[in-house]
Amino acid sequence: MLQTNLKHILTADEHKKFIAENENVMICCGRMGPMCIPVYGIMEDLEGTYKNVSFADMEFDHPESHVIRLAPECKGFMGLPFTVYYKNGKLVKATTSIQSMDQITNILDAQFGKLSENGK
Amino acid sequence: MTETIYDVIIVGAGPAGLTAGIYTSRAKLQTLILNEGTVGGQLVLTHEIANYPGVGSMSGYQLATTMKNQAQSFGCEIKANVNVTGYDFTANPKKVEINSKEAFYGKTIILAPGGLPRMLNIPGENEFKGKGVSYCATCDGDFFTGKEIIVVGGGNSALEEAVSLTKYASKVTIVHQFDHFQAFPHAILEARSNPKIQLIMESELREISGNESVNQVRIENLTSCKIIEAKTDGVFIFIGYIANTKGVEGHITLNKNSEILTDNDMHTNVPGVFAAGDCIAKRYRQVTTAVSDGTIAALNAIEFIRIQQNVN
Numbered sequence: 330m331l332q333t334n335l336k337h338i339l340t341a342d343e344h345k346k347f348i349a350e351n352e353n354v355m356i357c358c359g360r361m362g363p364m365c366i367p368v369y370g371i372m373e374d375l376e377g378t379y380k381n382v383s384f385a386d387m388e389f390d391h392p393e394s395h396v397i398r399l400a401p402e403c404k405g406f407m408g409l410p411f412t413v414y415y416k417n418g419k420l421v422k423a424t425t426s427i428q429s430m431d432q433i434t435n436i437l438d439a440q441f442g443k444l445s446e447n448g449k
Numbered sequence: 450m451t452e453t454i455y456d457v458i459i460v461g462a463g464p465a466g467l468t469a470g471i472y473t474s475r476a477k478l479q480t481l482i483l484n485e486g487t488v489g490g491q492l493v494l495t496h497e498i499a500n501y502p503g504v505g506s507m508s509g510y511q512l513a514t515t516m517k518n519q520a521q522s523f524g525c526e527i528k529a530n531v532n533v534t535g536y537d538f539t540a541n542p543k544k545v546e547i548n549s550k551e552a553f554y555g556k557t558i559i560l561a562p563g564g565l566p567r568m569l570n571i572p573g574e575n576e577f578k579g580k581g582v583s584y585c586a587t588c589d590g591d592f593f594t595g596k597e598i599i600v601v602g603g604g605n606s607a608l609e610e611a612v613s614l615t616k617y618a619s620k621v622t623i624v625h626q627f628d629h630f631q632a633f634p635h636a637i638l639e640a641r642s643n644p645k646i647q648l649i650m651e652s653e654l655r656e657i658s659g660n661e662s663v664n665q666v667r668i669e670n671l672t673s674c675k676i677i678e679a680k681t682d683g684v685f686i687f688i689g690y691i692a693n694t695k696g697v698e699g700h701i702t703l704n705k706n707s708e709i710l711t712d713n714d715m716h717t718n719v720p721g722v723f724a725a726g727d728c729i730a731k732r733y734r735q736v737t738t739a740v741s742d743g744t745i746a747a748l749n750a751i752e753f754i755r756i757q758q759n760v761n
Contacts, residue, residue: 332510362588363494366510370487374530405661407592407683408579426579426589429486430530 332361333369336385341393348415351383353441358387358397359410364427368410371430378444379437414440454542455481457750458555460533463490464736465726466561467516468743474525476751482527483547489513490563492736496587501736536700538719557721557750560697560709561743564690564727569601573657581663581683586610590617596682599624599666601654607687608636614685615645622647624654624668657684692728704730715746723750
C-alpha cells in the first residue's frame, strides 16, 4: 500500500466501484518514488479545495492495477506515475510522469469545471 | 482583517528550509514556510540517503517527512504547492506574495528555494516527457527493459545512472558535451568498463523525435559540427541543477550563475534577508551542507530579531 494520505484503491473491483460512484475522479497510479511523491502531495493539497473531485491512489506494481496500466489512453507511457481522470466512469484524460500543480489544476478545471463555476 | 506578521518567513521546504524552520519555531518565533512544490525539495527525489549521519539508511521521502513533522511539532506553519509570485524586501516587515493574490509579512526572510533540474531545452524534450524522456532512472528504468537508450550528461549522476540502467537496457549510449567526464574516477571507471555502455563525447543532442514515444535523436558533434541521426527508445537526462532563484532577481545580489551571494553567516546583501541551501553560491551541495546552512541562517535570523527588538 502506498504511504500517502489519499484513499487507496487496492483492487480492480474497488476501482470500478469508485469511478462508478463518483462523478469526477483523479487517480494517481505510481510507486513511492521521486516522480510520484510530488503528485500525491499535490493531490493531498487539492482535496480540501476541489471538493467536486474524488482523489485516490493505486500501487503501480500491484497486479490489479492493470485497469490503469493497460488502459488504451496510457499506451506509450514510459514514465511514472500514470495519472488518470474519469468523468461519469469514463476515462477522459491521462498523463505520464511528474506533473506540476498548475498542470494538474488546469486538467481538473478543463475536465470537471472551474471551481467558481461549481460554486466552491 | 488583521494581517499576521511572522517573525520568520522561509521560502523553500527542502532540508535547508525545514532545518531553519525547526530552529526558529523551537526558539518560539512565529514561523511560516512557503514552498513551491512538495515538502522535502530535491531530498524526495533521492531514493536512498546513506550518508546522512545518525540515521543509517533511509529514503529521501522518509527523511523529509521526519524533518517536516519535527518542524510542525514546534509550531512551524507550512504551506506547500504554492506559487511564490512576488517579493518586497524594501519595507519592514518584508513581503512575500503567493499565487498573485495572497501576501505574507515577515520581520526576517530566509530564502531556501533550492535547485531545479537543468533541462536540455531542445525540440521534443517536453513533448516526450514520460514517453521516452526521463529524469529518473530508478523510476522509469524498467520501462526500457531490452531497449536501447541514451543518457545525457557527464557528471556523477549521469554515469552512475547509466550503469544502473544497464540492468534493464540492452545498450546505453552516453552523450557528453566535453572530451572528458566531470565525475569521480571510480564512476568513470565503472561506466567505461561496462560492456553495455558506449560513449559519444564532445557531442550534444539537438532534437528528440518519435511518434507515440521516442524513436530517434539528432546528435551534433561539437568539433566537426556534423549531425547524425540515431535510433533510440529513450533519453535519460542528468545534466545537473540550477539555482531556483528566478523570483528574487533584482531583490538581492546574485552571481552570474543566478546563485544568491551570502557571507559565512548566510546574510544576503539585504539586512534581515538570509539564504541557505542549494540556492546559494557554494561548492558542495549535499543534504548535510543544506542542513548546516539552514541552521546558520536560522540562528542569525533569531539574533537579527533580538537586536531589532532591543533597538526598538
